[in-house]
Amino acid sequence: MNHPTQDPVVHLPDTPEGCRVRLAELHDEVRSIRIEISTRDLRRQTERLSVDPDWFHRASTALRHKRLEISLVQQHLDRLAGPSRRDGMKDALISVLRAEFDDAAWSRALARARQMLEAGLEVRHG
Secondary structure: OOOOOOOOOOOOOOOHHHHHHHHHHHHHHHHHHHHHHHHHHHHHHHOOOOOOHHHHHHHHHHHHHHHHHHHHHHHHHHHHHOOOHHHHHHHHHHHHHHHHOOHHHHHHHHHHHHHHHHHOOOOOOO
16 A cells, blocks of 8 residues: 655755754764664664564654755755855856867867866866
């Protein structure tokens, strides 16, 4: 019999700092759940007990919900924070270089960059 799943309501913080705080809390909660699962499993093995399927299901569900919330808060943080400073720098650099290169030189530079990316070469900046 299928039971409809109901995802928990996630309240997203209003600020990037609020998102960072909530992410830290969520990561702590995930660690706590994982430690509890491991501790109970070790105790179960040591005492040769059977698994409590109801408890394990609740713990696994809580873990899944926490991971979902982490994903949602991280996406929200990314939206609130806007483009990263690094991405902004890349865009500005491309704009400057594009204006300096003629079409042929620009095409050659793009081809070299694609080759580096496809070859998996590590790009280091000075």
